Amino acid sequence: xxxxxxxxxxxxxxxxxxxxxxxxxxxxxxxxxxxxxxxxxxxxxxxxxxxxxxxxxxxxxxxxxxxxxxxxxxxxxxxxxxxxxxxxxxxxxxxxxxxxxxxxxxxxxxxxxxxxxxxxxxxxxxxxxxxxxxxxxxxxxxxxxxxxxxxxxxxxxxxxxxxxxxxxxxxxxxxxxxxxxxxxxxxxxxxxxxxxxxxxxxxxxxxxxxxxxxxxxxxxxxxxxxxxxxxxxxxxxxxxxxxxxxxxxxxxxxxxxxxxxxxxxxxxxxxxxxxxxxxxxxxxxxxxxxxxxxxxxxxxxxxxxxxxxxxxxxxxxxxxxxxxxxxxxxxxxxxxxxxxxxxxxxxxxxxxxxx
Amino acid sequence: xxxxxxxxxxxxxxxxxxxxxxxxxxxxxxxxxxxxxxxxxxxxxxxxxxxxxxxxxxxxxxxxxxxxxxxxxxxxxxxxxxxxxxxxxxxxxxxxxxxxxxxxxxxxxxxxxxxxxxxxxxxxxxxxxxxxxxxxxxxxxxxxxxxxxxxxxxxxxxxxxxxxxxxxxxxxxxxxxxxxxxxxxxxxxxxxxxxxxxxxxxxxxxxxxxxxxxxxxxxxxxxxxxxxxxxxxxxxxxxxxxxxxxxxxxxxxxxxxxxxxxxxxxxxxxxxxxxxxxxxxxxxxxxxxxxxxxxxxxxxxxxxxxxxxxxxxxxxxxxxxxxxxxxxxxxxxxxxxxxxxxxxxxxxxxxxxxxxxxxxxxxxxxxxxxxxxxxxxxxxxxxxxxxxxxxxxxxxxxxxxxxxxxxxxxxxxxxxxxxxxxxxxxxxxxxxxxxxxxxxx
Numbered sequence: 001x002x003x004x005x006x007x008x009x010x011x012x013x014x015x016x017x018x019x020x021x022x023x024x025x026x027x028x029x030x031x032x033x034x035x036x037x038x039x040x041x042x043x044x045x046x047x048x049x050x051x052x053x054x055x056x057x058x059x060x061x062x063x064x065x066x067x068x069x070x071x072x073x074x075x076x077x078x079x080x081x082x083x084x085x086x087x088x089x090x091x092x093x094x095x096x097x098x099x100x101x102x103x104x105x106x107x108x109x110x111x112x113x114x115x116x117x118x119x120x121x122x123x124x125x126x127x128x129x130x131x132x133x134x135x136x137x138x139x140x141x142x143x144x145x146x147x148x149x150x151x152x153x154x155x156x157x158x159x160x161x162x163x164x165x166x167x168x169x170x171x172x173x174x175x176x177x178x179x180x181x182x183x184x185x186x187x188x189x190x191x192x193x194x195x196x197x198x199x200x201x202x203x204x205x206x207x208x209x210x211x212x213x214x215x216x217x218x219x220x221x222x223x224x225x226x227x228x229x230x231x232x233x234x235x236x237x238x239x240x241x242x243x244x245x246x247x248x249x250x251x252x253x254x255x256x257x258x259x260x261x262x263x264x265x266x267x268x269x270x271x272x273x274x275x276x277x278x279x280x281x282x283x284x285x286x287x288x289x290x291x292x293x294x295x296x297x298x299x300x301x302x303x304x305x306x307x308x309x310x311x312x313x314x315x316x317x318x319x320x321x322x323x324x325x326x327x328x329x330x331x332x333x334x335x336x337x338x339x340x341x342x343x344x345x346x347x348x349x350x351x352x353x354x355x
Numbered sequence: 356x357x358x359x360x361x362x363x364x365x366x367x368x369x370x371x372x373x374x375x376x377x378x379x380x381x382x383x384x385x386x387x388x389x390x391x392x393x394x395x396x397x398x399x400x401x402x403x404x405x406x407x408x409x410x411x412x413x414x415x416x417x418x419x420x421x422x423x424x425x426x427x428x429x430x431x432x433x434x435x436x437x438x439x440x441x442x443x444x445x446x447x448x449x450x451x452x453x454x455x456x457x458x459x460x461x462x463x464x465x466x467x468x469x470x471x472x473x474x475x476x477x478x479x480x481x482x483x484x485x486x487x488x489x490x491x492x493x494x495x496x497x498x499x500x501x502x503x504x505x506x507x508x509x510x511x512x513x514x515x516x517x518x519x520x521x522x523x524x525x526x527x528x529x530x531x532x533x534x535x536x537x538x539x540x541x542x543x544x545x546x547x548x549x550x551x552x553x554x555x556x557x558x559x560x561x562x563x564x565x566x567x568x569x570x571x572x573x574x575x576x577x578x579x580x581x582x583x584x585x586x587x588x589x590x591x592x593x594x595x596x597x598x599x600x601x602x603x604x605x606x607x608x609x610x611x612x613x614x615x616x617x618x619x620x621x622x623x624x625x626x627x628x629x630x631x632x633x634x635x636x637x638x639x640x641x642x643x644x645x646x647x648x649x650x651x652x653x654x655x656x657x658x659x660x661x662x663x664x665x666x667x668x669x670x671x672x673x674x675x676x677x678x679x680x681x682x683x684x685x686x687x688x689x690x691x692x693x694x695x696x697x698x699x700x701x702x703x704x705x706x707x708x709x710x711x712x713x714x715x716x717x718x719x720x721x722x723x724x725x726x727x728x729x730x731x732x733x734x735x736x737x738x739x740x741x742x743x744x745x746x747x748x749x750x751x752x753x754x755x756x757x758x759x760x761x762x763x764x765x766x767x768x769x770x771x772x773x774x775x776x777x778x779x780x781x782x783x784x785x786x787x788x789x790x791x792x793x794x795x796x
Binding site for chain 1: 359360363364369370372373374376377380567568569578648734737
């Protein structure tokens, strides 16, 4: 059955649920945007009149195999697979499981690219991706996946990362296109500004920024600090596992309020460090640029990503920007409509553009 | 650049906007290299502006740009820019006339279509469309409809194995045609279900096929051909639509005109006091091979445009179909359970009615709203931004009616929706129209 089924929705006697079934089976997918982030992988695809997204935590942990453990995982519907004498727990359940056992979750990626210290990195990442990326339905289906900007001196790692992911997605039958993370945010959030502005993604492994003018990226920059940096640094000074710090961080940190305990104090300190580094990286990138975008309008800045989610982050970043001078004018800082899915949504726009 | 920016801001669909910007900038860079060699700064500036504005104007004049929504403000800014250029041209021409002409020739040859997926194909074989007098007024910048001689009418000139040729140049491929179920329907005439059963089509519904849309480039030839044939096999099996017009403008008959096809689902239309519910039987389905994406149909090709006009003209002549009965599926489709319009939205915006010699169905009061009090939800608005003007007209008419009766509009709407439910049940008892799906599925 190689015919397209999308137009089934046009058959007269169709029922709404039939369309939903088709969507659920992935038959309506012709384009897909995937944010392959250090902390999370998020896929976005068109669904009827809107866009639907799915995500998985990009993490895993390994526990020794025993019949009892496997049965427990199975009964609790925790995603895992067996590898020899070990059970690999992966995806969204990993943090919960790691916290429960006071263990450290591991990541297939670090600093935005495949983790060179994890031998099983690509295998685990593939398993996680399989949970949210269906095989291509037809020749010519396009998948756009996000890649970070290269850290200075580590361009080769990015080349390997991008090439490996491209091969994997092509193996699933897609025409795979890489899109820079910051640009994806611009595609997703700055449509009304003709895709002109600055998109910044604050992810788990790093922060990425792109300056684009009329959709053309002109400057890219990145820093090797992200959510993991905050979790690990705070964990180290608090003598806590970073997984536990991460959970506490996500439970309602407010960077606009004075810290109320030592956990929050540590998180505030490292957040301020990250934001200062980011503002400085933007200043450095703009100062070094040979050609700056010529525009009559001030450029808006959009921030996105899980690390930017805590309340007060935007204001903190704005303060850091104001304490420096820049060769171009900014039209304020705003948060993406949905910081966790903005990159995937932007990648979907890139995929639809390629279609 | 400012003009590109201004026009880009007027395009509402993000993907089309991205394509527009990228292609415009690509052209800009290509020209930039050449124009940069011109030694006089004022002439360089003029050439930059001319090619940017000129290229954009051509895009806006293109009747196929129906799918490229450009707001009025952007159009105005473009016109102003061009007006300013005319003045500049006069002075520049005086000093560098010869060189300008040479440069214009050189660069015009390089003009590329702005839409990557819309590379201009060969013009349609025949663009002469004989329809009722007064309906063929050409749109500004449209194809040269007045050139050439029109036949006195449309008749079948020749018929071969798998094709038919008509006097207006229309060629119908019949190799995929299947017999459908017998057409029989009743209408609500002056609010009463007519006892008479009809078997002739009285209208045309325009659809989009919702299938793959490949770039019109030689490198995609296999995909272009392959996806059309797969689509046709599917349509024939499911008896969906009467005609499909592929991206090269070939017209395929899918279901014989005399039979019903599955194309309309729950739908409502009204004309001359007659109300039609569920239009599979009463209307012919003509589908353009394109896709509804980001709130509008992707652009059809020039060839599809020409063939669509010729096919419409032939069907209207053959079945004596009134222009007011030629309408887009998206304007008729409803969700009966939730009493919402726009259940399907194909061509709910952007169908070139005027170029087809048809009245603008978008501005006509929407029968589903005026007669049956249907509404729309936030999903509908998310896709379309705002309803077509006919919905507003219908809502105003409904509110006036409520005021006249001394009732609230909501109250009246409830009654009208109940009327629709009754009529639907009544019709379902006498034919095979789809029934309202129950909540349990």
